[in-house]
Structure formats: structure tokens, C-alpha cells
Amino acid sequence: MTTLLARVASPTVRPSHRVRHLLEHNLIVYRSVWWVILAGFFEPVFYLFSIGIGLGKLVGDVPGPNGELVTYAAFVAPAMLAASAMNGAVYESTFNIFFKIRYGNTYKAILATPVAPGDIATGEIVWSLFRGALYSAGFIVVMALMGLVESPWGVLALPATLLIGFAFGAVGMAATTFMRSWQDFDLVTMVTLPLFLFSATFYPLEVYPEFFQRFTQFSPLYHGTELVRSLTLGTLDSGLWVNIGVLVGMGLAGSAVIGRRLERLLLS
Amino acid sequence: MNESLVTARGLTKRFDDLTAVDGVDFDIQRGEVFGFLGPNGAGKSSIMRMIGATSPITAGTLTVFGLDPYADGREIRSRLGVVPQENMLDEELRVRDNLYIYGRYFSLPRKVINERIEDLLAFAHLEDKRTAKVEHLSGGMKRRLTIARALINEPELILLDEPTTGLDPQARHILWDRLYRLKQQGSTLIITTHYMDEAEQLCDRLVVMDQGRIVAEGSPRSLIEEHSHREVLELRFPVGTQESALLKLDGLAPRQETLADRVLLYVDDADRALAEVSARGLQAESAVVRRSTLEDVFLRLTGRSLVE
Numbered sequence: 001m002t003t004l005l006a007r008v009a010s011p012t013v014r015p016s017h018r019v020r021h022l023l024e025h026n027l028i029v030y031r032s033v034w035w036v037i038l039a040g041f042f043e044p045v046f047y048l049f050s051i052g053i054g055l056g057k058l059v060g061d062v063p064g065p066n067g068e069l070v071t072y073a074a075f076v077a078p079a080m081l082a083a084s085a086m087n088g089a090v091y092e093s094t095f096n097i098f099f100k101i102r103y104g105n106t107y108k109a110i111l112a113t114p115v116a117p118g119d120i121a122t123g124e125i126v127w128s129l130f131r132g133a134l135y136s137a138g139f140i141v142v143m144a145l146m147g148l149v150e151s152p153w154g155v156l157a158l159p160a161t162l163l164i165g166f167a168f169g170a171v172g173m174a175a176t177t178f179m180r181s182w183q184d185f186d187l188v189t190m191v192t193l194p195l196f197l198f199s200a201t202f203y204p205l206e207v208y209p210e211f212f213q214r215f216t217q218f219s220p221l222y223h224g225t226e227l228v229r230s231l232t233l234g235t236l237d238s239g240l241w242v243n244i245g246v247l248v249g250m251g252l253a254g255s256a257v258i259g260r261r262l263e264r265l266l267l268s
Numbered sequence: 269m270n271e272s273l274v275t276a277r278g279l280t281k282r283f284d285d286l287t288a289v290d291g292v293d294f295d296i297q298r299g300e301v302f303g304f305l306g307p308n309g310a311g312k313s314s315i316m317r318m319i320g321a322t323s324p325i326t327a328g329t330l331t332v333f334g335l336d337p338y339a340d341g342r343e344i345r346s347r348l349g350v351v352p353q354e355n356m357l358d359e360e361l362r363v364r365d366n367l368y369i370y371g372r373y374f375s376l377p378r379k380v381i382n383e384r385i386e387d388l389l390a391f392a393h394l395e396d397k398r399t400a401k402v403e404h405l406s407g408g409m410k411r412r413l414t415i416a417r418a419l420i421n422e423p424e425l426i427l428l429d430e431p432t433t434g435l436d437p438q439a440r441h442i443l444w445d446r447l448y449r450l451k452q453q454g455s456t457l458i459i460t461t462h463y464m465d466e467a468e469q470l471c472d473r474l475v476v477m478d479q480g481r482i483v484a485e486g487s488p489r490s491l492i493e494e495h496s497h498r499e500v501l502e503l504r505f506p507v508g509t510q511e512s513a514l515l516k517l518d519g520l521a522p523r524q525e526t527l528a529d530r531v532l533l534y535v536d537d538a539d540r541a542l543a544e545v546s547a548r549g550l551q552a553e554s555a556v557v558r559r560s561t562l563e564d565v566f567l568r569l570t571g572r573s574l575v576e
């Protein structure tokens with residue numbers, strides 16, 4: 001049993017209580033650049049104002065997940081929330097992490113202490129979830145003030161965005177460990193932009209031809225958007241378990257790769 | 269007393285098809301200052317990283333504190349102080365925060381760290397810089413901070429990879445003094461260097477490395493006695509005349525090394541050799557009489573100069 005465990009996760013890949021020191025490190029770093037965090041909050045709010053309110057005036061009501069008509073703002077707001085959870089997690093886990101692995105020597109110095117790659121991977125993901133939670137909570141409050149949260153289930157939109165952050169953060173970071181240069185980041189945008197545009201973000205899925213609808217099922221952001229939208233609109237059904245399952249699976253798959261890859265990159 | 273903190277047998281490190289460390293054996297005892305002396309690429313840093321449990325060994329055996337660096341890496345690292353060849357400081361953070369967060373990585377209580385920080389800032393002569401950003405420090409200051417950082421966990425064993433490279437002579441001497449104090453307080457030190465004076469000043473025992481192998485081992489004094497003559501006469505001849513001078517030097521010294529710009533004569537009495545050179549009618553541009561150093565040992569063992 002022990003040998004099997006050892007093969008599955010080497011001693012350096014398993015996370016430990018030392019994860020908290022990584023969080024403390026990031027707190028110290030961001031203490032002096034707190035405005036960066038603040039800036040991240042406004043992006044989805046601006047989108048909501050321009051598209052949800054502005055465009056909403058022209059569009060009128062649209063059918064929600066269960067077919068009932070809702071205002072366009074109430075339809076698009078949860079999608080903005082889901083998409084910004086994705087974008088935040090992807091940004092944090094690709095650009096930031098790539099810099100720390102390749103240029104900053106931060107990780108190498110840390111690994112000379114009892115902290116191990118698994119702690120670093122977990123610490124960075126948990127940190128990006130903290131950040132994401134701040135943004136999401138702020139956005140949900142704005143939505144509530146604007147009367148766009150139509151159900152008490154909306155409270156669960158916060159953990160739902162954390163799940164989205166976990167899924168995209170883990171996969172983004174795993175992908176980053178394979179990147180060789182800044183050029184590779186164009187690939188990231190090539191993936192996230194279509195996801196953002198075609199995940200039933202701006203209009204209901206039924207608008208598309210059927211074959212395209214089936215295609216959308218493969219977009220993890222679609223599952224995130226469906227999840228958050230059902231919660232804020234209060235239209236829950238059993239399909240949510242599929243949405244949750246997809247995101248959890250994605251997060252776990254990414255996490256499994258990261259520790260091992262960091263070990264290879266930093267402990268050669 | 270003879271407690272071995274680090275034991276290596278047939279220790280090997282390969283990167284793809286390059287063999288950086290090629291089956292070396294050594295034992296490092298508690299309380300000693302042990303040195304790895306060798307030119308660029310000899311494998312010194314590779315050995316340090318393996319001892320520091322941040323680089324897996326390819327073959328052979330290695331124990332640190334009697335533990336296996338792979339299985340017990342965390343335990344080993346918690347008892348080590350590491351000064352890497354490159355500082356790897358957190359440039360974004362202030363001097364004080366660098367020490368603080370590093371202490372936290374060892375899970376030390378905040379109170380303990382804050383007490384130690386004051387001592388370490390004094391040790392590194394950085395009291396006035398405590399709130400400066402690291403990126404604004406000079407090279408020497410960064411080096412001192414890196415060394416201070418390595419001491420935050422009061423390590424039993426300290427790994428110093430070229431601790432004084434990039435420092436001016438005065439700063440080097442101050443640092444040697446600090447390292448000597450650590451040794452007197454009972455710490456065990458492992459130092460890599462390609463400065464033979466550093467090795468001679470600091471090391472109780474050292475190994476001379478070349479291309480991943482250990483070519484000699486002993487105390488600085490015994491190495492010099494064993495592998496070199498007591499004194500050296502360094503002769504420099506006017507450009508273009510070294511060739512012809514060599515012919516006349518023939519048989520004068522028991523050992524002779526010809527470098528691009530000078531000739532080294534290894535003898536027991538360099539003054540007498542110098543008199544003999546004049547007696548043979550040779551006019552050297554400059555003549556220096558000195559004692560043999562580890563540099564000469566290295567030249568003897570590898571046929572190459574330590575500092576290229």
C-alpha cells in the first residue's frame with residue numbers, strides 16, 4: 001500500500017499544512033498593490049452595465065433555462081459572473097505562474113525549505129480562489145442591489161464561481177507548466193475567447209442550430225454559466241449535477257498534473 | 269565526535285546524456301568546514317543541490333543527517349540553511365519581509381522570527397536597510413541578506429554555494445569572519461568555491477573536483493604538501509622570448525608548468541632558484557617568489573588553471 005502511494009504521489013507532491021505559508025506570502029506581496037485586486041472587481045461590473053442594461057433595453061425579455069421569460073439583464077448577469085470567474089482564474093494561473101516559474105526565482109528559494117511542490121500548487125490555487133471569491137461576492141451584491149438575483153438559491157452562486165475558478169485555475173496552471181515561451185499564451189486566448197463568446201453567455205442555447213448546441217456541451221464554461229444562472233434565477237433541475245461533475249472533474253484532473261510537473265520543472 | 273552528517277557513495281548526477289557528477293565518495297563530519305573546490309562546470313552546485321534535497325540523485329547513495337533526501341526531504345530541509353549560487357531573493361519584498369516569510373516557510377512562530385530578524389540584520393550589517401526593497405540593494409548586500417536568510421531556522425548544517433562570488437575584497441574578509449564565527453558556534457559548513465584563498469582560509473578539509481570527479485582530498489596544507497613543492501617562482505618573459513628562455517630553464521626545477529604568459533617553477537627554495545636563473549643569463553621581465561597554493565595543486569592534478 002505504501003509503495004503504491006509512493007508511486008502515485010511522491011513525498012514532494014503531496015500538499016501539507018504549509019500551504020498556509022504560501023498564502024501568507026501572497027498576502028504580503030499584495031499588501032502594497034491592493035488596487036490591482038480592486039481593479040479586477042470592476043471589469044464584470046462594467047460589462048454588466050454596458051451589455052446587460054444597455055443592450056437589454058433593445059432586446060427585451062428572453063427565455064431562461066426552464067423556458068420562463070426573464071429580463072435580459074437577469075439572463076446575462078450570471079453569465080458575466082461565470083465568465084469573469086473563468087478569466088480571473090485563467091489569468092492568475094497562466095501569466096502569473098509562468099512568470100514565477102521561469103523568471104522569478106521565488107519558487108526555487110521556497111523549495112529549499114520544508115515547503116514542497118504540492119504545497120506551492122495547492123497554495124496558488126487556493127489563493128486564486130480567495131481572490132475570485134472577493135470579486136464574485138462583490139458582483140453578486142451588485143446584482144442583488146439591481147434586483148437581478150431572483151431566488152434565495154443565488155447565495156450558492158458564490159461557491160459555484162469558486163468551483164469554476166478551481167476548474168479553470170487547475171487546468172490553466174497545468175497547461176502553464178508545459179509552456180515554453182510567452183508566445184504560447186496566444187493559445188490561452190484562443191481557447192478562452194471562444195469559450196466566452198459561445199457558452200450561452202449572451203443568448204440562450206436554443207438560438208443555435210442543433211449540432212452547434214451539442215458542441216457547446218463540451219464547453220466547460222457553458223456548464224459554469226448554466227450552474228450560476230440556474231442558481232440566481234432559481235430554476236434548479238437535475239442537470240446541475242452534470243454541470244458540477246464536469247467542473248469538479250476538470251479541477252481534479254488539472255491538480256493531479258500540476259504538482260508532478262512543478263516537481264520536474266523546479267527540482268531537476 | 270566522529271559523527272558523519274553527509275555520506276555519499278558513488279554519488280552520480282546526470283542531465284540527459286551529460287554526467288555532471290560522476291560517482292563521488294565523501295563523508296562530512298559534524299562541526300567541520302568542508303569544501304568543494306573546482307572550476308566552472310565541475311559539478312559543485314549539482315552536489316550542493318542533491319545534499320539540499322532539491323535535486324534527485326541519479327545513482328549511488330546519499331544520506332544527510334542519516335536520512336534519505338528523496339523520502340525525507342522535508343525533514344532534511346528543515347534542518348538545513350541554504351545559500352544558493354544565485355541569491356533567489358524575493359525582489360518584490362522588503363528586506364525584513366524576506367527574512368520573515370522565509371522563517372514562516374519553516375513554520376517558525378512569528379515571535380521567534382521577529383526576534384531572530386533583529387540578530388540577523390545585525391549579522392548581515394543591514395540594519396539600515398530593513399524596509400528597503402530587495403531590488404534596490406547592491407550585489408554585496410543581497411549576498412549578505414541571502415546568507416542571513418539561510419540562518420533563520422538556526423540550521424545544523426549550512427550549504428554555501430560560492431558565498432563570496434561578486435563581493436569586493438573587504439566584504440569577502442568580513443564574510444569569512446562571519447562564517448568562522450558560525451563554525452565556532454558549532455555549525456557544520458559546506459562551501460563550494462573556485463577561490464583557492466577562500467578554501468585555504470576556511471576549510472578544514474576539502475575535495476578538489478574536476479569534470480564531475482574528485483581528484484584529491486585532504487586538508488589544504490596536506491594537499492599542498494602532497495601535490496606541490498613548497499615554493500613557486502613565477503617568471504614572466506618579454507613577449508616572444510618565452511620559447512628561447514624555456515630552453516635555458518631546462519633541468520632547473522623538479523617541476524615546471526608553462527602557461528601562456530608565464531612560467532612556473534616548483535622548487536623547495538625559490539630564492540636559490542631565482543639566483544640560478546640569473547646565473548644562466550636569463551632576463552625575466554618580472555619574477556615573483558611565493559608559497560605554493562591550492563591553485564598549484566589544481567594545476568598539477570588537472571593540467572588546467574582553476575580560474576579561467
Ligand SMILES: Nc1ncnc2c1ncn2[C@@H]1O[C@H](COP(=O)(O)OP(=O)(O)OP(=O)(O)O)[C@@H](O)[C@H]1O
Nearest residue numbers: 268283288306307308309310311312313314315353
Ligand atoms: N538543470 C540542469 N540541466 C542540465 N544541465 C545542467 C543543469 N545544472 C547543471 N548542469 C550541467 O552540469 C554540469 C555541472 O554544473 P554545476 O552547476 O554543478 O557546476 P559548478 O561546479 O557549480 O560550476 P560553477 O563554478 O560554474 O558554478 C555543467 O556542465 C552544467 O551545464
Ligand SMILES: [Mg+2]
Nearest residue numbers: 312313314353
Ligand atoms: Mg556552481
